[in-house]
Amino acid sequence: MCLGLSAPSPPSTVLLSFALLLSFLLAGGPVSAWRPWPQNGQMNVTDYAFGDSKKYEGSSEFVKLRYHMGPVLTTKITVHTIWYGKWDRSQKKIIREFINSISATNSPHPSVAGWWRTVQLYTDQTGANISKTVRLGEEKNDRLYSHGKSLTRLSIQSVIKSAITARTRPLPINPRSGLYLLLTAEDVYVQDFCTSVCGFHYFTFPSLVGYTLPYAWVGNSAKLCPGQCAYPFAVPAYIPNLKPFKSPNGDVGVDGMISVIGHEMAELTTNPLANAWYAGQDPSFPVEIADLCEGIYGTGGGGSYTGQVLDARDGATYNMNGIRRRFLVQWLWSHVLNYCTGPNALDH
Known part of the structure; x- marks a missing residue:
């Protein structure tokens, strides 16, 4: 399948691009939108998928994760990061080291690389597994907020277009194995940020960007809504007497x-x-491999309980090791085991 367009589009492609854009607008945007905070009594994916299961986090006869024959990223994955707004050097370093840790097989157990092995279990229609190699590619800084401090879902695609068409040091166009990661600073608001999403992923439209590029957006919630999007390091105001993790x-x-x-x-x-x-059944509103494990970070997790995690000597909470740092990352759904799992699972 051709994932990018470098020549003028034939009429059928133009119609497809228009149809995709229309479906994007009608569906409300990207196919995945994640929020880690407890849902204040409302049923969420966790409640539906996990039921009363105690032995295996997320195991449920109701979960029907299927492969729909589309492409997955089986070639060495290159992450091209767009830093939108003002970022401290120390903040960039934390995020870079997490991404670099995905392929760092020599990190202490439980490791980020061990977490990624669940992703590697997924294949395309030829049986090829998702790549075990994830590396940092070129980066682009947009310190001047060229598209403003309030972005819509569609203007996010415009930010990506600006990054790949910049006069100086444009990001490379890599539709087959590139992953474009747009990170917005703490003073940038994105449509639906804090109220229903903390991040989402989708793909760019040729009619807007010129190419079909897989991308993800994640915002820094430190100023706008840490209790929602930095949970459990901050907690929502509606949950009394809950102490955040360090x-x-x-x-x-x-x-x-x-x-x-x-x-x-x-x-x-x-x-x-x-x-x-x-x-x-609806690709515009799918439940994906991370949605199924929302809020689970260790054995016994589910609902508003993170599960069994680890405490560092300084009192910080984590569940996996990177190259030089520790991180707290939610578990993922294994279609082989048919439940959520992670490198710190007690039954491993």
Whole structure:
């Protein structure tokens, strides 16, 4: 399947692009939108999928995760990061080290690489597994907020277009194995941020960007809504007497972003064009491999309980090791085991 367009589109492609754009607008946007905070009594994916299961986190006869024959990222994955707004060097370092840790097989157990092995279990129609190699590619800084401090879902695609068409040091166009990661600073608001999403993934439209590129957006919630999007390092105001966890890298906003980044990267590699791995009948509203494990970070997790996690000597909470850092990242659904799992599972 051709994932990018470099020449003028034939009429059929133009119609397809228009149809995709129309469906995007009617459906309300990207196929995946994640929020880690407890849902204040409302039923969510966790409640539906997990039921009363105690032995295996997420096991349920109701979960029907299927492969819909679309492409997945089986070639070495290159993450091209767009830093939108003002970022401290230390914040960038935390996020870069998390991404670099995905392929770092020599990290201490339980490791980020061990977490990614669940993603690697997923295949395309030829039987090829998702790549075990994830590396950082070129980056682009947009310190001047070129598209403003309030972005819509469609203007996010315009930010990506600006990054790949910049006069100086444009990002490379890599539709087959590139993953474009747009990260917005703490003073940037994105449509539906804090109220229903902390991050989402989708693909760019040729009619807007010129190419079909898988991308994810994640926002820094430190100023706008840490109790929602940096949970459990901050807690929602409506939950009294709940003490937040100490973040492992000393930055509540960025440590909260790490799990959302992991969530979106796992889903983007297994369902980049909304036609590969997901549960449900509607590709515009799929339940993907990370949605099924929302809020689970360890054995016994579910609902508003994170499960069994680890405490560092300084009191920080984590569940996996990277190259030089520790991180708290939600678990993922294994279609082989048919339940949620992670490298810190007690039954491993």
